[in-house]
Amino acid sequence: xxxxxxxxxxxxxxxxxxxxxxxxxxxxxxxxxxxxxxxxxxxxxxxxxxxxxxxxxxxxxxxxxxxxxxxxxxxxxxxxxxxxxxxxxxxxxxxxxxxxxxxxxxxxxxxxxxxxxxxxxxxxxxxxxxxxxxxxxxxxxxxxxxxxxxxxxxxxxxxxxxxxxxxxxxxxxxxxxxxxxxxxxxxxxxxxxxxxxxxxxxxxxxxxxxxxxxxxxxxxxxxxxxxxxxxxxxxxxxxxxxxxxxxxxxxxxxxxxxxxxxxxxxxxxxxxxxxxxxxxxxxxxxxxxxxxxxxxxx
Numbered sequence: 001x002x003x004x005x006x007x008x009x010x011x012x013x014x015x016x017x018x019x020x021x022x023x024x025x026x027x028x029x030x031x032x033x034x035x036x037x038x039x040x041x042x043x044x045x046x047x048x049x050x051x052x053x054x055x056x057x058x059x060x061x062x063x064x065x066x067x068x069x070x071x072x073x074x075x076x077x078x079x080x081x082x083x084x085x086x087x088x089x090x091x092x093x094x095x096x097x098x099x100x101x102x103x104x105x106x107x108x109x110x111x112x113x114x115x116x117x118x119x120x121x122x123x124x125x126x127x128x129x130x131x132x133x134x135x136x137x138x139x140x141x142x143x144x145x146x147x148x149x150x151x152x153x154x155x156x157x158x159x160x161x162x163x164x165x166x167x168x169x170x171x172x173x174x175x176x177x178x179x180x181x182x183x184x185x186x187x188x189x190x191x192x193x194x195x196x197x198x199x200x201x202x203x204x205x206x207x208x209x210x211x212x213x214x215x216x217x218x219x220x221x222x223x224x225x226x227x228x229x230x231x232x233x234x235x236x237x238x239x240x241x242x243x244x245x246x247x248x249x250x251x252x253x254x255x256x257x258x259x260x261x262x263x264x265x266x267x268x269x270x271x272x273x274x275x276x277x278x279x280x281x282x283x284x285x286x287x288x289x290x291x292x293x294x295x296x297x298x
Contacts, residue, residue, distance in 0.1 A: 010040050011040070012039065013031070013039050013040070014042045014125065014176070015027060015044070015133075016135040017135075018109075018140075018146040019049040020048070020073070024239040024242060025185070025239055026141065028235035028239065029228035029234065029235040030267045031083050031085055032231040039286075043083075043087045044089075045076065045090065046121075048089060049068075049245075050068065051108075052094060052244070055245050055246065055247060056246055072245075090117075093108050097144055098145075109146050109149055110149045114153065117153045118152075118157040121153055122157040123166075123171060125174060127171055130176050131176060132177065132178045132286060134179075134180045135155075135180075135181065137151060137220050137272075155179070161176065162174060178276065179272045180269040183268035183269050187213045189264055189268075190206050190209050197259055205250075205254035219270075220270035221270060222269070222270060224268065224269040226267050229260075229266075232261065239252075269285065274288065276288035
């Protein structure tokens with residue numbers, strides 16, 4: 001049997017992302033909430049964001065682009081501290097976002113063989129022994145090759161970690177109990193925020209975003225809404241720590257936080273797999289695991 005959940009062996013959550021800053025824009029309030037409640041939270045970042053752009057005009061200055069890998073690591077360290085979580089880089093190289101028809105760079109994450117990448121993550125799952133794993137759905141949340149690959153790698157590692165697949169010598173098998181997909185920043189969220197702010201006579205800043213989003217939202221069904229409005233401020237501070245990636249004067253940073261707390265006080269997820277009995281919908285990623293003895297066999 002896996003160890004029972006006790007105060008000495010807390011619940012553990014692993015959140016797997018493609019680049020530094022993804023953890024702060026997708027589910028950060030959830031991570032901060034659980035960390036504050038005593039859950040052991042580990043953020044895993046598959047790449048270093050080396051091929052990212054500088055999206056904040058205030059940071060587009062000499063010395064930044066030339067040192068972007070080091071700067072993004074420092075930003076990630078600051079965000080981790082704000083959220084109160086642990087962090088590991090998986091060690092792969094950012095694939096960038098090639099133009100249509102342009103090949104992916106040699107040696108990048110999206111071109112890494114699945115067994116190699118998933119084997120590395122499976123070894124980390126066996127080391128950390130999470131009860132819950134969170135990542136992106138099969139679309140990646142948006143069509144960046146690293147986000148799609150993160151989904152593929154995480155699903156493969158989730159399955160293999162418990163049966164000794166890929167690298168059986170890299171620790172004793174551990175089967176996480178639940179796998180979730182992020183539901184962050186859906187079209188429904190942007191529309192709800194836009195309607196709420198315009199209905200209150202406020203500038204929403206969401207119109208331009210909605211115009212770019214596809215009308216046929218392909219996000220998976222929401223099964224789990226985690227109340228975490230009291231941690232939106234922590235989320236925002238963690239996001240702003242990624243100063244090269246976040247312009248505090250545009251996009252997501254412009255909406256009224258009090259309106260958000262009123263209209264959409266949760267972060268949302270899709271339960272993709274569960275090895276424990278649950279009833280949907282949920283309001284807790286650890287539903288089915290807080291009862292004594294609910295941790296599944298390895």
